[in-house]
Amino acid sequence: MTEGRAARPTLPPLATTTRMFARSLGWSPDQLTAAFRPAIRDDLPALLAFRQRTGWDDDAYLRWRYGLDTDGRDEPGTLWLLRDDTGVLAVIGREAQRIHHAGRTLDGQLLMDIQLRPDLEGGGGGVWLNQMMMAKADVTLAVGANAHSIGLVKRMFAALPQRSYRVLPLDSAEMLRQHGLGTFAVRVGAPVLDAGWSLVHRAAQRRSRSGIDVVEVAQVPTADIEALRAVLPPQVACVMPSPEHLQWRLFDNPRARYDLMVAYRAGVCVGYMAVRNVAADGTGKAGLHLLDWKTAAGGADAALMALLQAAVARARKERCSRVFTTVLDEQAAPLLKRLGFLGRESPSLVAGVYSAVPLPGNGGQGRWQITDLSFDSDGIY
Known part of the structure; x- marks a missing residue:
């Protein structure tokens, strides 16, 4: 991940x-740029009609995600339209x-929720929307597609290494059934897998006793x-929200409440x-x-292993069927593997960066850590 591409992908002039x-x-360029603005509370009915979502509390989500109740003042998210x-065009x-x-x-910023009215697709609107936003940070x-x-994403952003989906199955019988095995094979295979994963976890615990305590906080x-934040690994580029942002x-x-474990x-x-x-x-x-994690530079592996083990112990106690995450993190990969997590690739798990300053993958040295904190999947899974 230390190789750098050109500092900026080649894009047409704005x-x-x-x-x-x-x-x-059918507008002039001046009309277009003047009409591009942050959404406010009065736009909410038109936005809801435009998004046409089903099954979500979309009204509450939009108010929260984009600060529509405060018309975007001092909010982490903004929706431009x-x-x-x-009605709404884009x-x-x-x-x-x-x-x-x-x-x-x-x-920095994460771009998400890009949408054009269907009859406007193919007119250059997607490129224009991204370019207009790139000037704001x-x-x-770009995380996921x-x-x-x-x-x-591939055209406009310098490519970062592919993220991967990682899952630790805790219900081996169901995993085997999902892979099409019959009743007898499941009955025989599941206890063997369960015993194997139990050995893996016991071995990992013996190797990682570190005097670290993990507590859940309200x-x-x-x-x-x-x-x-002051002691994060310096060679890693990562998203580190302020405490207030993380609390939010x-x-x-309104879709997904998380719990926080601190080591x-x-x-x-x-x-x-x-x-x-x-x-x-x-x-x-x-x-x-597992939405997100950060660890201090000194003893980062031990801290992350303690947090992962605490998460797995919680999942087992609450009889979860699996523990899962989507991640780009070279430090975490061997630790996840040691605990028995399985990896799966997908073309949709792309990640890219567009930066005015050198960063890993964008003309600078080092590596990235990107977790699901930078993926707008709240409440979907």
């Missing part, structure tokens, strides 16, 4: 994409992301999280991990989602 997209709308007398969202690397804290991240956006410990992200979300050694915070029990799957059991 003036060119502005003219193209304005032409597709274009609309005319007929939207793109951003969440502020403090990027920590080599002792610096950079002004030093660093812009669907069939409509993956080409745009709110973000502000002083501890600020102190942790973990505990105020201490001799009373000093050496890491944290955010987790959430998700809805029951086909087994009737919940899964445990």
Whole structure:
């Protein structure tokens, strides 16, 4: 991950994409740029009609995610839109992301929720929306993509290594059934797998006794999280929210409330991990989602292993069927493997960066840690 690409992908000039997209709308370039603005509370009915979501508390989610109740004042997220007398034409969202690397804290952002009215697709709107947002931060991240956006991400962002889905099955019988094995094979194979995973965990525990205590907390410990930021591994670029931002992200979300586990050694915070029990799957059991973690540079492996073991112990106690996450993290990969996590690749798990300053994968040295904290999946799984 230390190899650098060109500092910026080659993009058409913003003036060119502005003219193209304005032409597709029948507007002038000045009309287009003047109409692009943050959404406010009065836009909510039109936004809900435009998104046409089902099964989510979308009204509450939009108010929370994009600060519509405060018209975006001092909120971590902002939704930018274009609309005319007929309704909303296009939207793109951003969440502020403090990027920590080599002792610096950079002004970053995550782009998400990009959507164009169907008849406007193909007119250059997707490129234009991204370019307009890229000017609003030093660093812009793209994390994940669907069939409509993956080409745009690959074109506009310097590619980072692929993230991977990691899962620790805790219900071997159900895992085997999902892979098409019959009743007899499940009856024979599941106890063998369960015994194997039990041995793996006992071996990992013996190898990682470190004097680290992991406790669950009811709110973000502000002083501890600020102190942790100062001792993060300098060669790793990662998203490190402020304590206030982390509190908002973990505990105020109307779709998904997370729990926070904090690791201490001799009373000093050496890491944290955010987790959430998700809805029951086909087994009737919940899964445990690992959303995010950070660890101090000194003894980072020991701190992360303690947090992972605490998460697995919680999942077993609560009879979860699996523990899972999606991650780009070279430090975590061997520890997850040691605990028995299985890896799975997917084309949708892309990650990219567009940056005005050198960063890993974008003309700078080092590596990235990207967790599901930088993926707008709240409440989906």
